[in-house]
Amino acid sequence: xxxxxxxxxxxxxxxxxxxxxxxxxxxxxxxxxxxxxxxxxxxxxxxxxxxxxxxxxxxxxxxxxxxxxxxxxxxxxxxxxxxxxxxxxxxxxxxxxxxxxxxxxxxxxxxxxx
Numbered sequence: 001x002x003x004x005x006x007x008x009x010x011x012x013x014x015x016x017x018x019x020x021x022x023x024x025x026x027x028x029x030x031x032x033x034x035x036x037x038x039x040x041x042x043x044x045x046x047x048x049x050x051x052x053x054x055x056x057x058x059x060x061x062x063x064x065x066x067x068x069x070x071x072x073x074x075x076x077x078x079x080x081x082x083x084x085x086x087x088x089x090x091x092x093x094x095x096x097x098x099x100x101x102x103x104x105x106x107x108x109x110x111x112x113x114x
Contacts, residue, residue: 031098038106047074047108051082053101061101
C-alpha cells in the first residue's frame, strides 16, 4: 500500500500543468514560408527555443544566428537540436522565422508539478 501511494505521488508530481497564457506578441514573418511558431505565449516563461533544421550543421547554424541576431543564449539543447534564448522582440522573432536554418521557434513555458 505504501509503495502504491509513493508510485502515485511520483506519477502525479511529474505531470505538467499548462500555465496561464498571456497575450502573444505579434511575430508575423515577412517571408513566404516562415518557420512555425509553436506553443502558447506566457510572460512568466521568458525565452524561446529555436530549433535548427535537420541536415544543418547545428554548431555552425547556432553560432551564425547568435552572431547575426545578437542572441543571448541561455542553453544549448543538443538532443533537441535547439537553443534556448532570452526574451526577443517581435521583429527579431519574425526575422528568425525566415532564416533557412530555423525549423521552428517555440515559446518557453512554465510548468507546475502537482
